Amino acid sequence: MDKQFEKLEIDGESPSIQTHLGILQNVIQRMASNSSACKAWCVTLVSAVLVIVADKGKPDYAWIAMLPTILFAALDAYYLALEKAFRNSYNDFISKLHRRSLTENDLYSVDPKGNMSRLQFESVKSFSVWGFYGSLAVLIIVTKYVAIG
Numbered sequence: 001m002d003k004q005f006e007k008l009e010i011d012g013e014s015p016s017i018q019t020h021l022g023i024l025q026n027v028i029q030r031m032a033s034n035s036s037a038c039k040a041w042c043v044t045l046v047s048a049v050l051v052i053v054a055d056k057g058k059p060d061y062a063w064i065a066m067l068p069t070i071l072f073a074a075l076d077a078y079y080l081a082l083e084k085a086f087r088n089s090y091n092d093f094i095s096k097l098h099r100r101s102l103t104e105n106d107l108y109s110v111d112p113k114g115n116m117s118r119l120q121f122e123s124v125k126s127f128s129v130w131g132f133y134g135s136l137a138v139l140i141i142v143t144k145y146v147a148i149g
Contacts (some may be wrong), residue, residue, distance in 0.1 A: 001137055016107055017097065023110055024090045031083035035076050042072035046136060054148050062144035066137065073124075073133035080126060081119035085112030 049065040092113055096102045123129055 015136050020093065020107055020110075021090070024086060024093065026111065028083055028086045028090065031079050031086065035079040035083065035128075038072045038076040038079065040066055042076075042133070042136065042144045045072075046140065050140070050143055050148075059144055059148040062140060062148055065140045069133055069136050070138065076133070077123040077126075077129050080123035080129060081116055082101060082112055084119050084123070085116065086110075088113040 045068040046065045049068070050062060053061045053064070066142065089112055091108070093106060095100075096106060
């Protein structure tokens with residue numbers, strides 16, 4: 001059997017296992033933080049655009065605020081998909097640990113698991129994406145027609 005695919009007898013409390021799990025947890029946390037930052041930056045940019053448009057009295061330019069909304073929605077969905085893929089990797093690693101089927105390659109690999117296209121599509125359907133960015137788009141439309149003119 002190839003050395004890198006040999007099953008390892010490793011205690012779940014060993015430093016190498018704990019380090020690997022810590023790395024995966026940090027990556028997952030970073031993706032969640034990036035998703036949150038997308039929302040914060042989007043609100044900031046949309047607000048700035050709408051304030052400038054209102055100040056200049058150019059209501060037709062309010063549609064410019066849709067650009068960051070769409071771009072940040074796509075970026076947020078990407079981070080959410082990556083987060084899910086790394087959670088899949090984490091769960092796969094834990095499953096292999098419990099089945100005692102870890103290989104040396106599993107300890108050195110921190111790859112996202114899953115079909116990224118499918119995960120991104122699922123992320124767009126997530127309420128945390130469509131609910132937030134859809135509400136923001138509605139707010140832009142209402143602001144354009146009601147508040148600005």
